[in-house]
Amino acid sequence: MSGAVLDKVSRRKAADSPWAVETHGLTKRFGESVAVNSVDLRVPRGCAFGYLGPNGAGKTTLIRVLLGLTRADAGTMSLLGYAVPRHRDLALARVGAIVDEPRFHGHLTGRQNLQILAAAREPAARGRIESALDRVGLSHRADDRVTKYSMGMRQRLGVAACLLGDPQLLILDEPMNGLDPAGMHDMREMIQSFVAEGRTVVLSSHLLDEVERTCDAVAIVDRGKVIRQGPITELLAGTSIEVEIDCSTPEAANTLLAGSSHGQVTVTEQGLAIALAAGRIAMPSPRSIESS
Numbered sequence: 001m002s003g004a005v006l007d008k009v010s011r012r013k014a015a016d017s018p019w020a021v022e023t024h025g026l027t028k029r030f031g032e033s034v035a036v037n038s039v040d041l042r043v044p045r046g047c048a049f050g051y052l053g054p055n056g057a058g059k060t061t062l063i064r065v066l067l068g069l070t071r072a073d074a075g076t077m078s079l080l081g082y083a084v085p086r087h088r089d090l091a092l093a094r095v096g097a098i099v100d101e102p103r104f105h106g107h108l109t110g111r112q113n114l115q116i117l118a119a120a121r122e123p124a125a126r127g128r129i130e131s132a133l134d135r136v137g138l139s140h141r142a143d144d145r146v147t148k149y150s151m152g153m154r155q156r157l158g159v160a161a162c163l164l165g166d167p168q169l170l171i172l173d174e175p176m177n178g179l180d181p182a183g184m185h186d187m188r189e190m191i192q193s194f195v196a197e198g199r200t201v202v203l204s205s206h207l208l209d210e211v212e213r214t215c216d217a218v219a220i221v222d223r224g225k226v227i228r229q230g231p232i233t234e235l236l237a238g239t240s241i242e243v244e245i246d247c248s249t250p251e252a253a254n255t256l257l258a259g260s261s262h263g264q265v266t267v268t269e270q271g272l273a274i275a276l277a278a279g280r281i282a283m284p285s286p287r288s289i290e291s292s
């Protein structure tokens, strides 16, 4: 079969896959340490999917493996139904990604940076620059040098760069990093609007609360291993964690906490027991667990 016919067959097979990202036993080691540990991931098309875990859990490494920026040691993967690395070119033509943080030429303007990135893509990418800038709310600053951009503006420019390829899949590594509450709100709305258009957004985060607000489904990763995954409503339904606090005046503390939204408070012999709803729990880093 000729290459063109093979591509056509691959495209048809890919379109039949219900998964935007699928991995089986995906593993990446750095020496003795396993950064991505036999990960089986299934990200349905057309949803916002959170890859949630503390610092060092292997979120960025998984993204780098998916994009072919580093090689897997074991396992298989597909993006938009295309087996990669075999059909990486076909897959990546419809993937936009930000890894770690977006990097640009600081001495050039936002628009000039997008022009350079568009030149490396299909011819239609150039025609998407203005709508991408408009979409992320940067049109009025597009002729400023990127050195003058705030962190939030760089994140927006990163998303605009993703849009140049009219992506079916966006992979965003910690897109809320460095954003103030208003910036986080805007980013969340942008992500949800992409999903409303039928695109899939995979984002990594260490913020449970943020993933809960933004995503439809989640995989929870700890030390490279996915420990749970599924629709967010199923995973978080009824989940709570109980924290015991030593306290010399538990009754007084209980009165102070009465009516607060911190969770269910019970007075115990030592102090207080507070049942926190999952959405209120920050993800601790392994280091903070180890040192506590």
Ligand SMILES: Nc1ncnc2c1ncn2[C@@H]1O[C@H](COP(=O)(O)OP(=O)(O)OP(=O)(O)O)[C@@H](O)[C@H]1O
Residues within 6 Å of the ligand: 030, 033, 035, 053, 054, 055, 056, 057, 058, 059, 060, 061, 062, 206
């Ligand atoms: N190039 C590398 N060489 C050696 N070890 C690495 C390399 N990149 C990552 N690691 C290790 O792999 C593990 C996972 O790192 P990774 O950056 O993927 O975590 P992360 O979940 O993205 O963390 P963060 O929330 O801090 O961004 C860490 O223990 C890290 O030290």
Ligand SMILES: [Mg+2]
Residues within 6 Å of the ligand: 059, 060, 061, 100, 173
């Ligand atoms: Mg990371």
